[in-house]
Each structure stands twice: as C-alpha cells, then as structure tokens.
Amino acid sequence: MTTASVRTTSPKRRLGDVVFANLTRTAGALILVSLAGVAIFLTSEGLPAFGAKAGELQGHDNFLAYVAPLVFGTILAAVIALVIATPLALGVALAVSHYAPRRIATAIGYVIDLLAAVPSVVYGLWGIGFLGPKLIPIYQWLDEHLGFIPLFKGPASPTGRTIFTVGIVLAIMVLPIITAITREIFSQTPRLNEEAALALGATRWEMVRLSVLPYGRSGIVSAAMLGLGRALGETMAVALVLSASGVVTFNLISSTNPSTIAANIALSFPDSTGVARNALVASGLVLFVITFIVNFAARAVVARYEPGRKK
Amino acid sequence: MAKSIDVSDLNIYYGDFLAVEGVSMTIKARSVTAFIGPSGCGKSTFLRTLNRMHEVIPGAHVEGKVMVDGQSLYDPSVDPVEVRRMIGMVFQRPNPFPTMSIYENVLAGVRLNNKKLSKRDADDLVEKSLQGANLWNEVKDRLNKPGMGLSGGQQQRLCIARAIAVEPQILLMDEPCSALDPISTSAIEDLIHQLKEQYTIVIVTHNMQQAARVSEDTAFFNLAGAGKPGRLIEMNPTKKIFSVPDEEATEAYISGRFG
Ligand SMILES: Nc1ncnc2c1ncn2[C@@H]1O[C@H](COP(=O)(O)OP(=O)(O)OP(=O)(O)O)[C@@H](O)[C@H]1O
Ligand SMILES: [Mg+2]
Numbered sequence: 128m129t130t131a132s133v134r135t136t137s138p139k140r141r142l143g144d145v146v147f148a149n150l151t152r153t154a155g156a157l158i159l160v161s162l163a164g165v166a167i168f169l170t171s172e173g174l175p176a177f178g179a180k181a182g183e184l185q186g187h188d189n190f191l192a193y194v195a196p197l198v199f200g201t202i203l204a205a206v207i208a209l210v211i212a213t214p215l216a217l218g219v220a221l222a223v224s225h226y227a228p229r230r231i232a233t234a235i236g237y238v239i240d241l242l243a244a245v246p247s248v249v250y251g252l253w254g255i256g257f258l259g260p261k262l263i264p265i266y267q268w269l270d271e272h273l274g275f276i277p278l279f280k281g282p283a284s285p286t287g288r289t290i291f292t293v294g295i296v297l298a299i300m301v302l303p304i305i306t307a308i309t310r311e312i313f314s315q316t317p318r319l320n321e322e323a324a325l326a327l328g329a330t331r332w333e334m335v336r337l338s339v340l341p342y343g344r345s346g347i348v349s350a351a352m353l354g355l356g357r358a359l360g361e362t363m364a365v366a367l368v369l370s371a372s373g374v375v376t377f378n379l380i381s382s383t384n385p386s387t388i389a390a391n392i393a394l395s396f397p398d399s400t401g402v403a404r405n406a407l408v409a410s411g412l413v414l415f416v417i418t419f420i421v422n423f424a425a426r427a428v429v430a431r432y433e434p435g436r437k438k
Numbered sequence: 439m440a441k442s443i444d445v446s447d448l449n450i451y452y453g454d455f456l457a458v459e460g461v462s463m464t465i466k467a468r469s470v471t472a473f474i475g476p477s478g479c480g481k482s483t484f485l486r487t488l489n490r491m492h493e494v495i496p497g498a499h500v501e502g503k504v505m506v507d508g509q510s511l512y513d514p515s516v517d518p519v520e521v522r523r524m525i526g527m528v529f530q531r532p533n534p535f536p537t538m539s540i541y542e543n544v545l546a547g548v549r550l551n552n553k554k555l556s557k558r559d560a561d562d563l564v565e566k567s568l569q570g571a572n573l574w575n576e577v578k579d580r581l582n583k584p585g586m587g588l589s590g591g592q593q594q595r596l597c598i599a600r601a602i603a604v605e606p607q608i609l610l611m612d613e614p615c616s617a618l619d620p621i622s623t624s625a626i627e628d629l630i631h632q633l634k635e636q637y638t639i640v641i642v643t644h645n646m647q648q649a650a651r652v653s654e655d656t657a658f659f660n661l662a663g664a665g666k667p668g669r670l671i672e673m674n675p676t677k678k679i680f681s682v683p684d685e686e687a688t689e690a691y692i693s694g695r696f697g
Contacts, residue, residue, distance in 0.1 A: 320533060320536065323533040324535075325521065326491055327526075327547035327600070328522040328523030335551075336545060338535065342537075397478075
C-alpha cells in the first residue's frame with residue numbers, strides 16, 4: 128500500500144539527476160548534430176559531381192563509372208581482410224578464454240591489445256617494406272600452380288603491393304577489435320551452460336561448440352561488422368601499400384589493382400580542383416552510406432539471433 | 439546396466455582448500471540414495487566427484503578412490519569424458535542449451551557420442567526420453583520451439599530427458615527440485631520412482647520429506663566446525679535415519695535442532 132502511494136506522487140527531482148540527465152541528452156544530441164553535419168557537407172559538396180561530364184572525372188563518363196571501381200576495391204579489400212581476420216580472431220579469443228593457462232592467456236591478450244594501439248601508418252610502412260616483398264615468391268608460386276583460379280591469374284606483382292597484401296595488412300589491423308569483443312563475450316558464457324555440455328560427456332571443443340559459440344554468435348557477428356567498418360574506412364595503410372590503377376578485377380596478385388575510396392581520396396585530394404574535388408567528396412558520401420548499410424545489416428543480423436537468447 | 443559405486447577415503451580439494459574429508463560409502467545399484475546436510479557441508483562437491491565434474495574447476499582435485507562396478511574412476515587410464523557419458527548429471531538450476539529446440543536439446547548428448555541417427559530413430563529416441571521424463575504430453579506439439587521457452591519445471595524435466603537419452607548407468611541429481619513448485623516437484627519425484635528401475639540414482643536435497651519419500655538410503659553430511667572440512671556423519675537406510683539414527687547429530691539435524 129505504502130509503496131503504491133509513494134509511486135504515484137511525483138518523484139522529487141534531485142540536482143544530480145537533473146544535471147546528469149541534461150548532460151547525457153546534450154551528448155546524444157551532439158552526436159546526431161555532427162553526424163547530420165557530415166552528411167550535409169558530403170551531400171552539398173559532392174552534388175556537382177553527379178552532373179559531371181566526361182573528361183572531368185579522370186577519364187570516366189559519369190560519376191557512377193568513376194565511383195564503381197572504387198566501391199569494388201573498397202569492398203574487396205575489406206572482405207579479404209575479414210575472411211582472414213575473423214577465423215583467426217575467433218581462434219585467438221577462444222584460446223585466451225577457454226584453452227590457454229591463465230598467465231599465458233593474459234599475455235596474449237595484452238599483445239593483441241597492443242596491436243590496436245599501433246598507428247595505421249606503421250602498418251602501411253610494414254606492408255610496403257616488409258610484408259609485400261616477402262609475399263612476392265608466394266604470389267609467383269600461386270601464379271604458377273594455381274593460376275587457373277581467377278583469383279590467382281597473375282601475372283604476379285614484382286613489388287608485392289597487391290590488393291591481397293592490403294587485405295592481409297587490414298586483417299592484422301582489424302584483428303584486435305574482433306578478438307577483444309569476442310573474447311569478452313566468450314568468457315561471459317554462463318558456467319551453467321558450459322557444465323551442461325561437459326556433464327553430457329563433451330570434450331573441450333564440443334563444449335565450445337555446444338555452449339560458447341551459440342552464446343557468442345550475435346557478438347561474433349557484431350564484432351566482425353565492426354571490423355568490417357574499420358577495414359572499409361582505413362586510409363593510410365591502403366594508400367601506402369596498394370599500387371592501384373582503378374580497374375575492376377578479382378585477380379588478387381597482379382600489379383594492376385582496384386583502388387579504395389578512402390585511399391583514393393587521400394592520394395588525389397591535395398592536387399585536385401573543381402569537379403574532380405567534388406567527385407572525391409561524393410565518393411566519400413558513398414563510403415559513408417556503405418558504412419551505414421553495414422552497420423544496419425549487422426544490427427538486423429544480431430536482432431534476428433537475439434530472441435533465442437533473450438527468452 | 440545400472441551400477442553400484444564404492445567410495446573409500448575420499449578427500450576433495452579446491453586448490454589447497456580441503457572441502458570434504460575422508461568419505462567412504464557404498465551406493466547401491468538400482469536404488470535411490472539421498473544426500474542431506476546443512477549448506478556448505480560439501481554435498482554438491484562430493485556429488486560432482488562421482489562423475490569427475492569436480493575437476494573442471496581450476497585447481498580442484500581429489501585423493502582417494504571411487505570405484506564404479508569394480509572400475510576405478512580416477513585411474514590415469516580413464517578418460518573423464520567417457521565417465522561423464524556413463525554417469526549423467528542434473529543440476530540445481532535447469533540448464534537447457536539456450537539456442538537449441540526442445541528436440542535438439544534431448545538429442546544433444548547422443549549427437550556427441552558421434553552416433554549417426556536416422557531421422558526415424560532420432561524421433562523415437564526423443565519421444566522415448568521425453569516420455570521417460572514425463573514431459574512428452576506437454577511438449578509433443580512444439581518440439582521445434584526453443585527449450586528456454588518452457589517453464590522452470592518443464593525445463594528441468596527436459597534436462598532429465600537429455601540426461602537419460604544417452605542411457606547412462608548412473609544419474610546424479612543436485613537439488614533438482616529446489617527451484618520448482620510442488621506440482622513439478624511431485625512430477626519429478628514420480629519420475630525418480632520410475633527411473634530407479636533402470637538407473638542408479640543419487641540425489642542431493644534440502645527437503646527432508648523428499649529424502650524420506652524417494653530414497654532407499656540416506657547419507658548425512660555435516661561440517662566438523664566453522665572452516666573445517668565437511669564429513670560423512672552417517673549413512674543408513676532411509677527408514678532408519680528418519681526413525682532411529684545412529685548419530686545424535688543426525689537426529690538433531692532431522693528434527694530441526696541443529697547445532
Ligand atoms: N568453486 C569452488 N571453489 C572453491 N571452493 C568452493 C567451490 N565450490 C564450493 N566450494 C566450497 O566447498 C565447500 C562445500 O561446498 P558445496 O557447494 O559442496 O556445499 P553444499 O553442501 O552443496 O551446500 P548447499 O547445500 O548450499 O548447496 C564450501 O565450503 C564451499 O565454500
Ligand atoms: Mg550444493
């Protein structure tokens with residue numbers, strides 16, 4: 128009775144609550160405003176590019192023909208990165224959360240977190256100076272022996288600065304974020320579910336399959352999507368490593384590679400003017416939209432898995 | 439098929455901490471044995487050593503002997519995974535696999551044993567196990583719905599169905615009714631009565647009436663004092679324990695004069 132009557136009277140407004148509520152409201156509004164600001168800038172600055180004529184866009188007939196290879200390259204590089212990084216990250220996360228002895232697990236965790244702190248320009252330099260050259264013999268081997276697969280059609284790049292190298296560099300860059308998120312989720316698997324599997328006579332791996340992975344699957348998807356987002360937008364490492372020529376090809380190991388939106392902007396913006404500059408901004412808008420779509424897709428996937436877990 | 443268990447001089451540790459000391463007992467095949475005793479005296483700990491679930495906790499280990507039908511459970515040549523396939527366990531809180539349907543939950547253990555089941559055999563096994571757990575009639579129309587969508591009591595019976603689907607020789611139950619209402623409790627007690635025809639059952643319970651109702655033998659555990667390890671005080675036929683126990687401590691605990 129008393130609780131009911133207390134609840135109906137309007138609650139006393141405490142100063143702390145009011146301040147905090149307004150702070151959070153402001154912060155939330157600020158995010159929306161800056162996001163809108165970015166979108167408006169990209170649209171207004173990019174608009175002229177949509178009506179650009181042939182000759183104004185690095186030899187392309189219209190904006191679509193200009194941006195399509197860039198979109199292709201962006202997505203290709205990010206997908207390669209994700210295909211390499213996701214299984215690796217899951218393996219590391221599982222090793223840390225369920226296999227390795229605690230001391231080793233913490234050490235691995237630190238190293239992975241350190242990887243996240245390395246600036247991307249360093250990865251770029253490492254890609255050109257070390258990884259690329261090291262990969263040349265492998266590309267030659269792939270070209271010779273697996274050349275019948277379109278992915279490895281060759282001719283093998285003599286510098287190693289291919290989209291595949293970029294994919295590997297990006298994979299290492301997105302590894303920490305995917306690992307960190309999945310590790311966190313795996314280690315939160317309820318003890319109860321793990322013991323359910325073990326008590327049925329599951330081996331360690333079967334226990335992971337029965338309880339840890341199902342529990343973590345929406346987390347795995349969101350972690351991969353966050354990684355994808357980072358790979359899509361990565362500029363510096365790609366700009367340094369990739370020897371790009373604006374083609375559309377699935378040939379991963381040759382010296383003619385598609386460029387990516389972000390790298391193209393970074394490389395061409397300083398000495399472009401007029402419509403060419405508008406086109407670069409417009410390509411930025413396209414990247415913005417792609418990132419949005421990826422995020423929404425991730426949310427949709429997560430939401431689809433969620434009901435099974437919530438109930 | 440059902441097996442008896444012989445424990446001698448078992449000490450159970452969590453790291454350096456001796457939780458249970460010097461337990462020796464014989465658990466008869468095809469009968470129900472109840473463990474009673476105050477909270478923290480090591481009933482769950484002891485129960486979990488009977489299917490080697492104790493050692494999944496880091497640092498946990500045992501000294502002493504557990505024999506199941508003459509085979510030593512802690513022999514170095516024995517694979518704990520095999521032990522757990524032979525000795526099933528039901529936990530205090532129902533724990534169906536959250537992402538699996540009712541149907542898949544029942545089959546989870548069987549699938550682990552790498553048995554290739556035809557659809558027909560799988561259907562039959564699911565029906566038989568759910569019948570065995572007294573759950574079939576309630577769920578037969580929604581076998582493909584998630585197991586987590588059931589009520590607590592139904593979930594617990596689903597876990598029992600999952601445990602008996604692999605046809606274990608022994609079934610360990612740790613307070614299986616403590617989260618359940620009287621009706622679900624009585625359904626599970628009925629089930630225990632049926633199951634003991636085929637299985638050796640060990641059940642931990644805080645409910646004296648339940649121990650008296652379902653078990654043939656009862657073991658009373660107690661703490662020797664604060665910070666001391668738990669011990670087995672007395673094990674006798676349930677009738678005797680609840681009428682003329684050998685030990686005064688047992689009498690005191692059962693009649694509610696605890697101390
Ligand atoms: N994971 C663990 N790590 C360390 N000590 C533990 C662990 N689990 C239990 N213990 C200790 O072992 C002793 C026995 O605990 P146990 O859970 O077996 O008691 P119990 O008789 O089952 O009690 P309850 O009736 O409350 O379930 C207690 O002192 C407890 O603190
Ligand atoms: Mg207990």
